[in-house]
Amino acid sequence: MEIAIIGAGATGLLYAHQLANIFRVKIYCKREEQRNLIHKEGVTLIDGEQIMNKKIKVELFSDETEINEDVLIITAKQYSLESIIRNLKKYQNKTILFLQNGMNHITYFHELQQNKIFVGVIEHGAKKENDTTVYLTGKGLTNVAPYNEHHTSLFFENWDSKLKDFPIVMEKQWYPILAKKLIVNAVINPLTALYKVENGKLLSNKNYLITMETIFNEAFSILNVGKKEEMWNHVTKICTSTSKNHSSMLRDMETGKKTEVDAILGYLLQEGKKAKKELPVIHFVYHALKGMENVRMNE
Amino acid sequence: MEIAIIGAGATGLLYAHQLANIFRVKIYCKREEQRNLIHKEGVTLIDGEQIMNKKIKVELFSDETEINEDVLIITAKQYSLESIIRNLKKYQNKTILFLQNGMNHITYFHELQQNKIFVGVIEHGAKKENDTTVYLTGKGLTNVAPYNEHHTSLFFENWDSKLKDFPIVMEKQWYPILAKKLIVNAVINPLTALYKVENGKLLSNKNYLITMETIFNEAFSILNVGKKEEMWNHVTKICTSTSKNHSSMLRDMETGKKTEVDAILGYLLQEGKKAKKELPVIHFVYHALKGMENVRMNE
Known part of the structure; x- marks a missing residue:
C-alpha cells in the first residue's frame, strides 16, 4: 500500500518515518532545498537516546504534481491548504486524511467529495530540528474519524493491526x-x-x-x-x-x-x-x- | 513662598527645576542615595541643546518627616500614595496638588479634607535619565482644578503670572x-x-x-x-x-x-x-x- 504524505513539517516527517515501517511512503514537500536534503540524507527521528534514520522517497509538490498513491495524508498547515486542495480536487476514490489543528479545513471538504475523507487529531509532541530531522518530545495517539460516517479504509485497518508502537484509534464522530x-x-x-x-x-x-x-x-x-x-x-x-x-x-x-x-x-x-x-x-x-x-x- | 515636591521621579525633578525659577523649592525623596546625589549635584534639566543645572534643597521623606512648606506637590506614583497620605493627614490648611495618572488617588482625599486639595494633569513629556537628571521630551501645559470647587490658592496665581514658560491652566471641574x-x-x-x-x-x-x-x-x-x-x-x-x-x-x-x-x-x-x-x-x-x-x- 502506497502512502503520500503532503507537507514536511514536524508532523509530516514524524508520520513519514513511522508509517514507513509498514507502508511504502513518499513525502511531498514545497521547497527544492528540503527535497534535495531528504533525498540525500533520508529522514531522522530522534526519540530520547535513539536516533533512527530512514531512506524515504521524496518529491516536490505543486498545483500540477500528479499523485499516484491511493492514500494521502495532509500534514501541511491550515493556511497552506487552499493551494493543496486545488491539486487534490481532480482525484476520485482516494483515502485522504487531514491532520490539521483547528476546524477551517472542514470548509474545503465539499470540493473533495468523490474521495474518502478522514480527519485526525494527533497527540504526539514533535519538534522539527531541521529539514530532515524531527524530535519526538511526547508519545500519544492518532485519533481518526471519517468525515462521512459510512466510509472505511483498509489503510487504517492495516495501520491498527501492524503498527502497535504508533497507535491509531478510530472514532465514529469527527466533530467531538x-x-x-x-x-x-x-x-x-x-x-x-x-x-x-x-x-x-x-x-x-x-x-x-x-x-x-x-x-x-x-x-x-x-x-x-x-x-x-x-x-x-x-x-x-x-x-x-x-x-x-x-x-x-x-x-x-x-x-x-x-x-x-x-x-x-x-x-x-x-x-x-x-x-x-x-x-x-x-x-x-x-x-x-x-x-x-x-x-x-x-x- | 515655599514649595515641597514629594517624589523625585521624572515629574518631580521637572517640576522642582521649573518652579525653582520663582519659588523656594524643596524635594522630598525616598532613597538616601538619591538624596545625597541631588544634594551634591543639584537637578539637571535637559531641553534639546540646553543643559540647565540648579541647586535645589532636598530631604528624605518617611512617615515621620515634618513638612514645613505651605504648598505640597505630590508627584509620586499612585501605588506609593498610601504611605505618603499617612504623613500628610496631620496637616491643616496646606495647598496640596496631586499630579498622578489615573483616578485612584481621589479615594484618599477624604483623609486630607482640612487642606486645600487640587488635582492636576500634566502634558509635558519627561524622561528620567538618572537620579538627578531629567529630559524634557515635549512641552505642554499643567491643567489644574480644585477638588472642592470654592478653593483657591495664591500659589497658582503666582505660578500663572510669573512662570509664562511653564504654563498652568486653571479649570473649574476636576473630573473632566x-x-x-x-x-x-x-x-x-x-x-x-x-x-x-x-x-x-x-x-x-x-x-x-x-x-x-x-x-x-x-x-x-x-x-x-x-x-x-x-x-x-x-x-x-x-x-x-x-x-x-x-x-x-x-x-x-x-x-x-x-x-x-x-x-x-x-x-x-x-x-x-x-x-x-x-x-x-x-x-x-x-x-x-x-x-x-x-x-x-x-x-
Whole structure:
C-alpha cells in the first residue's frame, strides 16, 4: 500500500518515518532545498537516546504534481491548504486524511467529495530540528474519524493491526475529536504566544490563569463539546503534561513564521458570528496576535 | 513662598527645576542615595541643546518627616500614595496638588479634607535619565482644578503670572480633566506595554488599531466624559504626537518597575463593578499585564 504524505513539517516527517515501517511512503514537500536534503540524507527521528534514520522517497509538490498513491495524508498547515486542495480536487476514490489543528479545513471538504475523507487529531509532541530531522518530545495517539460516517479504509485497518508502537484509534464522530483539540489549542496557544511563556506558566501564574479561564469560557460557549467541567479538566491536564513546552504558536512567533491563529481563533470568531454570540476577548486576542504578526513581518 | 515636591521621579525633578525659577523649592525623596546625589549635584534639566543645572534643597521623606512648606506637590506614583497620605493627614490648611495618572488617588482625599486639595494633569513629556537628571521630551501645559470647587490658592496665581514658560491652566471641574487623561492612558499605555511597541504602532498597525478601539469603547462606557467622537480624536491625536515615545507603562515593564495598571485599568474595573457594566477586554488586559509583572518579579 502506497502512502503520500503532503507537507514536511514536524508532523509530516514524524508520520513519514513511522508509517514507513509498514507502508511504502513518499513525502511531498514545497521547497527544492528540503527535497534535495531528504533525498540525500533520508529522514531522522530522534526519540530520547535513539536516533533512527530512514531512506524515504521524496518529491516536490505543486498545483500540477500528479499523485499516484491511493492514500494521502495532509500534514501541511491550515493556511497552506487552499493551494493543496486545488491539486487534490481532480482525484476520485482516494483515502485522504487531514491532520490539521483547528476546524477551517472542514470548509474545503465539499470540493473533495468523490474521495474518502478522514480527519485526525494527533497527540504526539514533535519538534522539527531541521529539514530532515524531527524530535519526538511526547508519545500519544492518532485519533481518526471519517468525515462521512459510512466510509472505511483498509489503510487504517492495516495501520491498527501492524503498527502497535504508533497507535491509531478510530472514532465514529469527527466533530467531538476536532472540537476537543480545538478548545485546547484555543486556550493554550494564543496566550502562550501573547505572553511569550511556556505552557505551564498559564497555570502557575494566577493572573494568567484568570485570562485562560476567560478564553475557555468564550470558546466553550461556541463549541458544543462535552461537559464544561470535564472539558476544563482536559485543558488543564494537557497544559500540565506539556508544562515545559513552547506551544506551536509561540514557536511560530519566535521563528518568524505565520501562526495558525486564523484556523484556531479565527474559526471561533466565524462560528460566533453565525451564532450571533459575542466573543470580545477572543476577538481582542485574535487581533493582538495578527498585529504582532504584522509588526514582525514588516520588520 | 515655599514649595515641597514629594517624589523625585521624572515629574518631580521637572517640576522642582521649573518652579525653582520663582519659588523656594524643596524635594522630598525616598532613597538616601538619591538624596545625597541631588544634594551634591543639584537637578539637571535637559531641553534639546540646553543643559540647565540648579541647586535645589532636598530631604528624605518617611512617615515621620515634618513638612514645613505651605504648598505640597505630590508627584509620586499612585501605588506609593498610601504611605505618603499617612504623613500628610496631620496637616491643616496646606495647598496640596496631586499630579498622578489615573483616578485612584481621589479615594484618599477624604483623609486630607482640612487642606486645600487640587488635582492636576500634566502634558509635558519627561524622561528620567538618572537620579538627578531629567529630559524634557515635549512641552505642554499643567491643567489644574480644585477638588472642592470654592478653593483657591495664591500659589497658582503666582505660578500663572510669573512662570509664562511653564504654563498652568486653571479649570473649574476636576473630573473632566482627570477622565480625559485617564482615557488616553487606558488606551495607549496598557496596549503598548502588552505589545512592547512605541505609541505610534497602535495607529499604523491595522490590527492593533482594532484592539485600541475596543479598549476605548469599554473605557468610554464607564467614564462619562465629553462626546465619543471628540474623545476618540483626542486619544488618536495624543497617540500621533507621541508616536515615537515608549509609554510610561512600557518603560516600567522594560526597566522591571511596578506599572500603574491598577491606577488605570484597575480603577475602570472598580467603576465598572459599581455600575454593573461588563468590561471583558479591560478585565483581560488587566490580568495579562499583572501576570507579566508577576513573571518578571519572580524571575
